[in-house]
Amino acid sequence: MMKAAVFTHIGQIEIEDIQKPVPKSDELLIHLKACAICTWEQRVYQGVNKVELPFIGGHEMAGIIEEIGPEVDTCKWHLGDRVVIGLLNSCGKCHYCLNGQQGACENFDHSKFVGGLPIRGMGGFSEYLAVSPNNVFKIKGDISFEIASLTEPLSCVVHSVERGEVNFGSDVVVIGAGIMGMLHLLLLKRKSARVIVSEPDDERRKLAVQLGADEVIDPLKEDPVEKVRLLTDGRGAEAVFITTPLSRIATQSIYMSGKLGKIIIYSSYHPDVPVEFSPNLIHKKMISITGTANSNISDFEKSIRLLSYKQIDPSIFISGVYELAECKKALTEAIKPENFRVIMRI
Template identity: 50%
Template structure:
């Protein structure tokens, strides 16, 4: 089978690796598509350090091709599935209480069974998966289904914030994660405002239902937020950007008793100064959220499968596996939403 392997910064090689044997309690998944997450983009550019060789990829969709003899349940060959990456340890306190997204031993470099190198493994044609980590999908193309994982993380974020009917919600950043926050916050009855310096993305946010959009380069963000929120400020702010320096200023746009969610990873993770008496007096909260759990994943799969959340606008381009380096080069272009690797395209060509 073909596998894309990181050997260094901006050094990705598609090579032949052995087809894994299927343990009796596992399932063999044929991967159809793998979207290139920001995490893998940072590996590609060297911002995120990993030990080489490394197999990335975790936003994946495919189908069941073989089922181990000891697997229980109603899974069958040919089922369309998405894979909720099994990077949590499964046995720490947080895993045991259903909060595996905050696992004490969360490991992006976990060794996946049947693969020759460490990593999440989605940039490989086939993957051994545990039945507890897969979820069915229907009605949509695999490239859409592969965005289940990012949607599951956003779902966890929106629920952490406790978005409710009539809330004023400010989303900082109109990338794919900001746009998914927009859709989910709307569906919980929020009045959503999106801020981004990219005018094209603001136009898309408006078309997707944002009540207001703000270009912070051209307009005063705090002034606009107060004008749009009855002079109260946003009750919830989602910072989906990796820019920690924005956080102190954003507190001025947050209402009393409001909540700011730090959704993105921060690279570099530089300290920032906060006025703690301000937080004390206003009752504001700052919360972090990362990853997702099984409960998030199964619901995200349903939302995409049933067309409740439309992810098609966020699929910028689809590349075959043989063009993975050009795909990554486009993925790190800030104009892109998601670039998707299509394994099935070359399989079809080879069978002709």
């Protein structure tokens, strides 16, 4: 048997003893060491994301190989290897998966059974998972499991920034300075962009400047569209990344964009309030609007390298670390708006 933190009802998470997974002959048994609590799990806990309960959350996970199935390539995988797990919700077989777009998987399902667990869910809030090596990525340096658990969120931002096709020296706006906005900022600075961050919270704006933001805008005190135009000699930005789930900001971003600009809608919307926009403006300015969600195997590989080789240091975003037994406290802390990421140590 093993311990898992299980969502049992809305607003309830309990430690339960459940059957420990047994790896199949082509699987690895991973002893999880850390799992970060994503906004997705916070929404499950709050009843915003509807899932069939009971449910085991957690998809930002890192651990250690504890058992190797007899058919697994032992030249590549060794007992004690430190790893992260990813993309358990993609099928690996559909049109998109086979074209390297696992994040767009046709059978993407948060609520399937994964990792040999007897309860549905993403599985990270448990002690062990049995998974295919295809879902396992090696940590390459001495970074902590807590840092490594941020591979998944960083991989989603890698995917987003690549969809933005940002060039050296581009004027880029990031709307929102939560952890996702901040990770955009860090990656965009690595791309030598000039990054303008729009964020109403004073502390977060200060932190954005510390982390390399070239300009910051307080959208409560100044008109962000006017400010972006002013900062870009009237042109508007070459790319606008939206990490704030407010529909009106999606409209605003169209006016922030310059000619040939790209708008990348990173956040999801709850509620999903439709907005109006001027098709003529899109036409005349030749603006591209695109969404981004999830990530692919290639993004995971890039993300674990960025973290392992310390090209990106997200340690400032770890707002708290709690033991699995303290899962209630961990969820409560994770939901507090002033916190970035809270991690469960397993």
